[in-house]
Amino acid sequence: MPSRSHQYIALVASLPHLGKLFSRKEVSISEYRLKQRLAMLEPAHTRLLREIVEVTAWAGVARYDQDLDVIRHATAVIADLKDYPDLQELVASRMETRTLIAALRRRKDGQEAAGDIQSWGFGRWCAQIRSNWSDPGFGLGHFMPWVAEAHRQLLADDHIAMERLSLTQVFDQLDQVGARHEFDFEAVAIYVLRWVIVERWSRYDQSEARVRLESLLHAALEGPDATGPDADPDYPEDTSLPLEGAFS
Numbered sequence: 001m002p003s004r005s006h007q008y009i010a011l012v013a014s015l016p017h018l019g020k021l022f023s024r025k026e027v028s029i030s031e032y033r034l035k036q037r038l039a040m041l042e043p044a045h046t047r048l049l050r051e052i053v054e055v056t057a058w059a060g061v062a063r064y065d066q067d068l069d070v071i072r073h074a075t076a077v078i079a080d081l082k083d084y085p086d087l088q089e090l091v092a093s094r095m096e097t098r099t100l101i102a103a104l105r106r107r108k109d110g111q112e113a114a115g116d117i118q119s120w121g122f123g124r125w126c127a128q129i130r131s132n133w134s135d136p137g138f139g140l141g142h143f144m145p146w147v148a149e150a151h152r153q154l155l156a157d158d159h160i161a162m163e164r165l166s167l168t169q170v171f172d173q174l175d176q177v178g179a180r181h182e183f184d185f186e187a188v189a190i191y192v193l194r195w196v197i198v199e200r201w202s203r204y205d206q207s208e209a210r211v212r213l214e215s216l217l218h219a220a221l222e223g224p225d226a227t228g229p230d231a232d233p234d235y236p237e238d239t240s241l242p243l244e245g246a247f248s
Contacts, residue, residue: 009183011040015191018198021171022164027199034195037186043187052087054191056094057196065076066194067102067120071095074122086177086186090193096123100147101166103129103138108154167197 014037016028029037042050055061055074064070074095081088099121103114114130116122121129125140132139137148146169153162174194181187 005183007040008188011037011168012183012187012191015188018191018194021168021198022201027202029195031199034192041185041188045188047157048080048084048087048185049189049192051080053192054093055091061098071120071122077197084186084189086122086180088117090173090177090190092123094170096125097170099123100129100138100144101138101150101162103133104147104151104154107133139198141229167201171197210236 017194036126038049046050054069055077061070064073074091078088078091081091102120106114110132114126115131117126117130125138127237128140129138135141136151137144141148146165150162150165153159153165171194174190176195178187178190181190
């Protein structure tokens with residue numbers, strides 16, 4: 001899927017630096033301006049970007065009735081990204097992170113075993129989670145210490161700290177993969193994934209953050225029927241643009 005390099009150089013050069021995660025109260029480019037810039041993408045890339053955002057965003061995931069539907073969609077998106085292995089890695093990793101958080105929440109809610117984890121979990125760690133259900137970090141603490149820390153924060157009902165922790169892991173991986181790309185579609189997609197996180201966090205009202213985070217996390221894990229009265233009302237309705245479902 002060749003791209004016109006000069007067009008993508010101009011696009012990437014037009015995107016302002018987002019800064020470090022949690023470091024700004026306002027994002028450096030608005031949704032409106034970003035969508036304007038993304039109009040420079042080739043149609044095929046616009047479609048792929050929409051798929052990536054939908055399957056990695058809370059709002060996109062919450063539209064599915066069952067976890068298995070999300071897993072099937074993610075698998076299809078990863079297949080569509082066959083020409084972009086770094087983006088495949090990012091989508092898969094995001095799904096694995098979601099699986100770990102889902103496992104933490106299920107265990108806290110009293111689930112005594114992983115059960116049929118293939119129906120709600122994705123990726124490399126499903127067997128490890130199932131075999132180490134009672135371990136705070138699911139036996140992954142030696143190289144993923146953030147999981148055990150998230151367990152402690154969840155037990156303390158510190159949802160803000162847990163969300164900061166998990167988003168930091170996602171942001172760090174985006175930075176690592178982003179270092180390998182400059183003026184290509186991958187660079188644009190990684191920028192948008194960063195923007196989604198930064199923009200969402202910039203709109204949290206700390207006085208309401210716990211309620212909103214709990215609602216969104218529950219919706220992401222349980223599907224649209226679980227959004228409840230506290231679900232975030234700010235999901236965009238514009239289905240023609242690649243940031244549809246991005247606010248998560």
